[in-house]
Amino acid sequence: MVAATSETVAIGAHQSEDRGARHVKRRGGPMIEHMPVLFAAGLGQLPETLASGIVNGCIYALAAISLLVVYNVTGVINFAVGDFLMAGAMLTLLFAGPNGDPHRLPLALAVVLAVLIVTVVGALLEVLVIHPRRRYGTIFLLILTIGISSLLEGGALIPTGSLTYGLRPFTTGPAVSIAGVLLPRQDFWIVGSTLIVMGLLWYGATRTRTGKALRACEVNPTAARLVGIRVDRYWTIAFALGALLAAFAGAILVPVTYATYNMGIPITLKAFVAWILGGVESPVGAVAGGVGFGVLEAVVLGYSPASVANYGDAVPLLLLIVVLVVRRRGLTRRLVVTRV
């Protein structure tokens, strides 16, 4: 097992075109796409597989929460969530420098700046694009977010071309060995910061005025309006928060994956699976769905024959369809029922 020390890498020459970033490709640590053929890995690698699943799952969980926040407050499914994530990753790369260029910004500042910018962009897009048409139907708004997705993707494509980029881990050093299981250091960053963000979200939602108002908009917009909450403003806040969460996920993800302009759509789809698995309304469910889906994906791809594993993302996404068809009843409460 190669330790995840890999000095900062810029895979500038790595042309990806349409093939780029089909799934969260990990560099270092257990590499999913290079998982050996049919159980050849043996069970010895199961802990690593699980760990990588949990780490990817944290990313899905953050993106799923982003979807959930936006949906619960506004009823809009933010198709651009993966692209906000991509933007967070790309901006972090831009500020921190793919080569670890000493003249660039310190990593922490780069992350903060990237997340901040994406958050502002999210809020702006809500004000300029979503808001004028917020009375239109959900499908109309979803198509608008597809437009936003194209906008962000195209915005990233122009400066980056179709190249893939990587970033050094937040802390360099050999992979940490816990009970014989080698864990790349970035994994700790991802899991740890996801936990912190979840904690902050929980605190914000239950203990702060803004959080309570957001939840009020979610439960009953009309009543919220009647008690003086400016629901419209909370649409903007929800989008900004959604963009923030996605961008943060992108920033902590970029050291373990390659970033390309078109990495967003697969992540959007997987975040969506995680969200649905978690039951649409519950943040705890979204986290569980994210981690569960991450582990499932890692195990399925890690332990299926190469002829199946080659299909990468297609395999877990097939699960989405199965889940939706099977779990239809469970979803009826908010998403499926049309009221008379």
Next chain:
Amino acid sequence: MSASSSPSADRPGAGGAIRAPAPLAGRWWAPFAGLVAVGAVFFTMPQWMPAMGFLSIDDGVTVTIYTMLALGMVLVLGYCGQLMLATNALFGVGAYGLAVLALHQSLNPWAGLVVSAAAVAAAAAIIGIMVFRLTGHLLGLVTLAIGYIAYVVFETSPLTGAGTGISAGPSLSIGSAVFSGGENSFFYVCTVAALIFLVVARNLVVSRTGRALRAVESNEAAAASSGVNATHYKVVAFVVGAIMASVAGSLYANYVGVVGASSFTILVTVEVLLMAVVGGLRSIWGAPFGVLGIVMFQAALQTYGPDIIHINSSYFTTIGFGVVLILVLLLLPGGLASVGKWTERIVESQRASRRPGLHETEASGSTVIDVPEPDPVLVGASAGRSPVRVRHLGGERGDAREGDPGGGPGPEPSCLLRAADVSCHFDGLAALDGVSLELRAGEVVGLIGPNGAGKTTFFNCLSGHVQPSSGVVRIADVDVTGMPPYRVARHGLARTFQNIELFSDMTVLENVMVGAHLSAHAGALSAIFRLPRHWRDERGLAERATYALERVEMAQHSSRAATTLPYGQQRRVEIARALAAEPHVLLLDEPAAGLSAPEAEELVELVRALAREALGVILVEHNMRALMNVADRVTVLASGRQLLTADPDEVRQDPVVIASYLGSSHVGHPARSGADAGGAPGGLSYLSGGGS
């Protein structure tokens, strides 16, 4: 026929005597004009495109192929409201299907095209049945996942050449004429195919099927109560769209020669969505122009882009698409088609000022064609008039009732609807708790109760819009408990809704024709090929709808857009829509809400007339005067429980009822009854009937 004393016996032969309405005639030439316009633009592309400087005939082929894809999107998303984002998958299967069949089975490309289209159609039907139970955005993401999976499979599977692509095999040919990729002849093949699909789409949309699609798009619950099986129509639209996409794919394979996965990315779907939005999602004729616009935009960007910005200009396509999509949705949500409609409206309004038969309507600015006065004999029991001849609208389904023992208005009229012990719980909250009700032919049952008593929930349980938690609902001895609304409708139940649920973007007549949906059978094929059955059914439906409109005195408004009518008239249209179904059981949910006193009076007359025709009517109404006047029996609900069922006089005097309505302090006042109670002081006049 069994010995029947049903009053429907004397009805004239199926609509034969009713004056045929003219609204379908309209501007018969409009579709031909559209076809000629699109055809003229398309067929001359080899001439004008190179002349533009930045376009070539290759762009012409792209336009025709994407037109087919965009038409599918317009059908499924625009007309049926279903966000299907798997266009790239269907397109790809069509292309790879042709190539693989040519490669492995040495199949003739035409046969390959047909076989692929058939396979795609079958797959679309199966996928459609699976996923169309999902709505809106869920569907969008699931189908996008399908599109994504398809792309990954195209790129990875050895069958499809795993990334390097496979040859499409021999070119299409007819006899000695070979249509190969780069030549004009191939372009004409594509153009003809695109125009054929244009006609197919247009014919499908302007038909019984098309109305059902639009009804589903506009209001699925109301469509279902007219007997429209939403899933069926969604699948029909999807299958037609899928066939178009598959044929487009096969032609594309022939055009490029080597089929590679990069032509079938998600971006293709987004592009097609963009083109459909630019053309106008609700416009068949807009689609080709939307495609043309985007292709020209893209070509111009690629030709002139590098001169302005010195980067690889193809990088600008994605952001350009995003910008255009957002701008069109924000500034011109109707797409290019709305520009067409504006011009049309201007032309119409100028013409209207000159011609006496047409006049502007105040609400919408749309034009109305005057319908001559209806023939009084045939109008029969119109509201507010004494019926010249009582006749039942009843069609074929009248037999079911006539077969019942003791059918007809004998001493013991048949029981049309029987609800036994119906309960309905939402999250443990009992909205309905053991409500039972029987409705006989010719009877009007009133349903009253304070707000939140469960009246509408009860209606929803009867009509299938809500599944009762327990209890049984029978219509003419058929257990309909738990049936979806469109199947309940087949057993002769029709309803109106508390909040008017008309289909927007449809005329009054079209709305009511959807109501008569079940009386005809013409399907998608009759519509597409304009078979005689299509014309026969269209005529029959229009006649029926016109008759129903005449009964509520709305026939003169039949060509108005339904949702632009004043509130009271919308209520009447909704009643007409329910009547057009020729139901046995009619559920009216607050039909008099928003009506003036004389209008409410007319409504009462209409309900009485219907009851005389052996319909069973259940009426939820807050206008007590109207209700007490017309109801044979009244059931009182409070907090989901049935307080009592009795005749109106008893109900008026029942202390429990008075208490539940007015609070206990009013109990003890003697209830006043009779026809002279109007304007009586004291709270109880609220419950008293009469007045004139």
